[in-house]
Amino acid sequence: MKLLKRCPLTVLLAVSAFLLTVTAYANRDGIYGEYRNGQTPALAMLFEGAKDGVFPWSREPGDALLTMADAAVGEDPGDGAGAGAENAAPSPDDGEGPVPEDGGETGETDRAAEPKEEQAEPEESVSPEDAAASEGEEGPSEAQEEGPVQAEGEDPGAVPEGQEPEAPEEGGVPWTEEARDENATYEYVPVDESYLDDALFIGDSRTQGLFEYGGLEDHATFYCKTSLTIYDLFKNQQAFIRTESGNQTLEQALSARQFGKIYLMLGINEMGTGTPESFFTEYAKAVLKIRELQPNAILFVQGIMHVAAKKNASDPIFNNFNIDVRNVEIQTLEDKRDIFYLDVNEVVCDENGNLFDGWTFDQIHLKGKYYQIWKDFLLQHGIVREQG
Amino acid sequence: MAGIGTEALDSLNTLVFSSLEFLFRYLPLFLLILFLIPKKTRCLWLLAYSLLLYWAGEPWYVFLLLGMGAVNFLFGLSLDRRRSAPAEEEGETGEGPSRRSAWEAQPEGDWKELFPAALGEDDRRRKALFVLAVSCNLVLLAWFKLNNAFDRSFLLPVGLSFYTFKNLSYLCDVYRGTILPERSLIRFGAYLCMFPQIVSGPIMRYTEAFRGLLFEHGLSLYRLESGVKRIAAGLAAKVLIADRLGILWNDLQTIGFESISTPLAWLGAAGYSLQLYFDFWGYSMIAVGIGEIIGLPVIRNFHHPYAARSVSEFYRRWHITLGSFFRDYVYIPLGGNRKGMARTVCNLLFVWLLTGLWHGNSVNFLLWGLLLGLIIAAERLVLRPFLEGHRLLSHLYVLAVMPLTWMVFAIPSLSEMGVYFLRLFPLAGQPGTVNPGDFLKELRLFWPALLAGAVFCIPAAGRWCERHKNGILVTAALFFLFWLSVYQMANAVNNPFMYANF
Numbered sequence: 001m002k003l004l005k006r007c008p009l010t011v012l013l014a015v016s017a018f019l020l021t022v023t024a025y026a027n028r029d030g031i032y033g034e035y036r037n038g039q040t041p042a043l044a045m046l047f048e049g050a051k052d053g054v055f056p057w058s059r060e061p062g063d064a065l066l067t068m069a070d071a072a073v074g075e076d077p078g079d080g081a082g083a084g085a086e087n088a089a090p091s092p093d094d095g096e097g098p099v100p101e102d103g104g105e106t107g108e109t110d111r112a113a114e115p116k117e118e119q120a121e122p123e124e125s126v127s128p129e130d131a132a133a134s135e136g137e138e139g140p141s142e143a144q145e146e147g148p149v150q151a152e153g154e155d156p157g158a159v160p161e162g163q164e165p166e167a168p169e170e171g172g173v174p175w176t177e178e179a180r181d182e183n184a185t186y187e188y189v190p191v192d193e194s195y196l197d198d199a200l201f202i203g204d205s206r207t208q209g210l211f212e213y214g215g216l217e218d219h220a221t222f223y224c225k226t227s228l229t230i231y232d233l234f235k236n237q238q239a240f241i242r243t244e245s246g247n248q249t250l251e252q253a254l255s256a257r258q259f260g261k262i263y264l265m266l267g268i269n270e271m272g273t274g275t276p277e278s279f280f281t282e283y284a285k286a287v288l289k290i291r292e293l294q295p296n297a298i299l300f301v302q303g304i305m306h307v308a309a310k311k312n313a314s315d316p317i318f319n320n321f322n323i324d325v326r327n328v329e330i331q332t333l334e335d336k337r338d339i340f341y342l343d344v345n346e347v348v349c350d351e352n353g354n355l356f357d358g359w360t361f362d363q364i365h366l367k368g369k370y371y372q373i374w375k376d377f378l379l380q381h382g383i384v385r386e387q388g
Numbered sequence: 389m390a391g392i393g394t395e396a397l398d399s400l401n402t403l404v405f406s407s408l409e410f411l412f413r414y415l416p417l418f419l420l421i422l423f424l425i426p427k428k429t430r431c432l433w434l435l436a437y438s439l440l441l442y443w444a445g446e447p448w449y450v451f452l453l454l455g456m457g458a459v460n461f462l463f464g465l466s467l468d469r470r471r472s473a474p475a476e477e478e479g480e481t482g483e484g485p486s487r488r489s490a491w492e493a494q495p496e497g498d499w500k501e502l503f504p505a506a507l508g509e510d511d512r513r514r515k516a517l518f519v520l521a522v523s524c525n526l527v528l529l530a531w532f533k534l535n536n537a538f539d540r541s542f543l544l545p546v547g548l549s550f551y552t553f554k555n556l557s558y559l560c561d562v563y564r565g566t567i568l569p570e571r572s573l574i575r576f577g578a579y580l581c582m583f584p585q586i587v588s589g590p591i592m593r594y595t596e597a598f599r600g601l602l603f604e605h606g607l608s609l610y611r612l613e614s615g616v617k618r619i620a621a622g623l624a625a626k627v628l629i630a631d632r633l634g635i636l637w638n639d640l641q642t643i644g645f646e647s648i649s650t651p652l653a654w655l656g657a658a659g660y661s662l663q664l665y666f667d668f669w670g671y672s673m674i675a676v677g678i679g680e681i682i683g684l685p686v687i688r689n690f691h692h693p694y695a696a697r698s699v700s701e702f703y704r705r706w707h708i709t710l711g712s713f714f715r716d717y718v719y720i721p722l723g724g725n726r727k728g729m730a731r732t733v734c735n736l737l738f739v740w741l742l743t744g745l746w747h748g749n750s751v752n753f754l755l756w757g758l759l760l761g762l763i764i765a766a767e768r769l770v771l772r773p774f775l776e777g778h779r780l781l782s783h784l785y786v787l788a789v790m791p792l793t794w795m796v797f798a799i800p801s802l803s804e805m806g807v808y809f810l811r812l813f814p815l816a817g818q819p820g821t822v823n824p825g826d827f828l829k830e831l832r833l834f835w836p837a838l839l840a841g842a843v844f845c846i847p848a849a850g851r852w853c854e855r856h857k858n859g860i861l862v863t864a865a866l867f868f869l870f871w872l873s874v875y876q877m878a879n880a881v882n883n884p885f886m887y888a889n890f
């Protein structure tokens with residue numbers, strides 16, 4: 001007691017540090033399992049957890065973590081259902097109930113469908129049967145899933161209010177019809193800035209940079225956020241879009257307004273977590289979801305921009321090899337009809353594929369004035385689809 | 389950290405105060421054992437522990453540190469003035485009263501006054517020895533700095549600039565006879581190597597450290613509490629203000645100076661000025677806090693510099709132990725301001741050139757030192773009466789000029805520096821890719837740190853905290869700030885991209 005009176009701060013700090021350490025140790029195999037590392041003092045786990053919303057009194061291990069563990073592992077059925085609701089991605093499997101590996105299977109379906117389309121790509125004219133067949137794999141399953149789910153309300157995360165007016169009219173059916181009618185593929189043509197008047201950009205801080213320094217603020221719309229990842233793109237907690245009527249989630253925003261073109265660049269923040277496979281699974285889901293919410297938009301999936309040489313050489317995770325692994329996967333989504341792959345690395349990288357050294361300070365982001373190059377690249381790669 | 393950016397600090401969690409390992413492992417362990425062991429062994433413990441921490445981070449350069457310590461210890465002994473007065477020698481045991489009075493002598497003064505023209509044989513020998521000793525230290529420092537200048541991947545040993553200056557001040561003081569040389573290698577080693585001061589000062593004089601290193605008096609709980617408070621406050625200054633504002637400066641570089649708006653350029657300069665101050669001040673405060681717990685005197689390394697009314701006053705309040713080193717061991721021996729105006733100006737420029745070189749060895753540091761030398765000379769020659777007569781204008785003058793000089797300090801590339809100054813003063817108009825909303829965006833992100841920084845630049849705020857430091861409010865605030873800092877640190881450790889969330 002005397003000690004507390006004479007050195008209150010010292011005693012308080014010592015006692016609290018002790019208690020925190022004990023708490024961290026007690027839970028080191030439980031809720032803090034993910035944060036264990038032999039080097040930093042144990043109490044660091046508490047603070048790292050607190051940042052992710054994990055507290056000693058949290059029930060589930062890492063319940064607020066946005067890792068793909070939820071979707072991909074999901075060992076107990078309850079967890080799987082939770083993931084489905086959280087991701088709110090009406091994947092084909094959702095209709096089948098709480099199947100553990102719903103995420104994984106979606107990915108496989110997509111990729112199973114993709115090679116066919118890719119093989120067909122080089123030929124200018126795709127046979128209607130082929131297109132119908134490949135579409136058929138996605139189309140019917142979506143239609144199937146959309147109908148029952150909304151009627152029976154099995155999928156709690158699907159926000160029926162937002163979709164109902166659009167889904168029946170513009171949703172699955174018109175889109176597949178359109179695709180069946182216009183099975184021709186398209187080539188890139190130069191366009192001017194007004195082309196982007198009905199364009200939407202979705203991305204992380206690099207897209208934010210394009211917004212701030214690309215000079216497109218009078219034309220395009222930008223839904224982007226620093227450190228946005230594909231995993232939390234459609235999360236309900238992620239109301240990152242500021243509108244006059246308050247913050248909106250991407251789903252709300254995409255339901256409220258239709259765009260003509262949507263540019264997507266995501267993937268660098270995700271490299272520290274998960275695998276290329278889990279990343280692509282989520283990416284494909286997100287593209288599907290955007291497709292569904294924005295049936296008439298031309299979707300540009302952009303390859304992840306490379307990092308500069310120093311980073312590439314020194315970073316075991318954030319290097320261009322790992323970026324390219326993901327880019328190859330992203331490219332498989334391209335169908336040249338309404339999904340197009342754009343790789344800005346063509347114009348911002350040197351002969352070794354590294355971001356030009358003088359164009360970046362932090363080895364990752366372009367300096368302000370070089371966003372112009374990215375914009376010009378996009379304007380060189382417009383897709384014009386006449387309405388038929 | 390200010391001025392030591394070229395050193396291999398990244399891998400040195402053992403010596404970085406603002407690391408969780410240091411705060412929750414190395415420091416408590418040290419203090420716990422220090423409080424438990426007998427008085428007589430405390431100095432040895434301090435030395436051993438300091439060497440251990442240094443060794444953990446710099447396995448090879450610890451031998452350099454040890455070597456320099458031993459060499460300077462021997463030089464000190466052989467420079468002993470009493471050698472020329474054998475009668476005194478026997479009577480002294482090293483800790484007697486004459487020693488006490490010796491430290492109280494003023495270290496300032498012209499060498500020539502101490503050693504008048506007629507030099508005896510012994511004096512000549514001492515002089516030669518002194519020159520040799522000082523050269524040894526300077527050559528070593530210069531060798532490392534030059535290597536680093538030509539090859540940036542060649543890193544300086546941690547703390548070299550600081551412990552070399554400690555050695556030099558010790559040698560000078562012994563040579564002048566203002567102190568008697570230390571006879572205990574352990575005590576001298578502890579002075580030189582002590583972990584609270586090895587990385588970035590303060591450059592404590594031997595006269596100041598000596599009494600504490602005797603560990604004559606027991607450790608007191610009062611000092612423990614006071615030291616812990618300093619540590620908590622210093623940590624908050626460093627982590628919550630300086631590190632946060634570091635992100636602002638990083639943002640500016642990421643955008644590229646050519647694309648920042650003029651308001652943002654000024655915000656960046658202001659933010660950098662605060663960042664540097666709170667980084668170094670916070671660090672010094674932690675060092676002083678640890679020293680206070682051990683029993684060292686509380687020395688003031690910063691004294692509200694931004695409240696100064698001239699640049700020369702600013703540098704009497706900024707990194708005071710470095711400024712006083714240059715004043716006592718370079719400026720005054722060169723004649724200071726007593727040899728006429730021309731000589732004074734030359735002395736000032738020379739001292740400031742050295743100060744610039746000490747901080748770093750790229751061109752911008754030379755330029756920075758020269759610029760400050762010129763400004764201070766101009767103040768002495770012309771501006772002083774004006775500044776003294778106009779209270780408000782003199783404050784504004786300092787607040788406007790200091791950030792500009794810090795920009796010279798901060799930007800190593802001269803062409804980039806030029807770009808930055810053209811953004812500060814947009815004489816050439818605005819380039820095409822500036823986002824006019826950038827200022828508000830960054831302000832929205834950083835206003836809490838900027839505001840807190842600005843408030844604690846006001847002397848009254850600091851005085852209030854000092855006065856109420858034992859009150860419940862300040863104690864509770866420090867408790868909260870400490871854990872908030874820990875929260876920030878914990879989440880920066882495992883995030884290698886503290887500066888870059890993409």
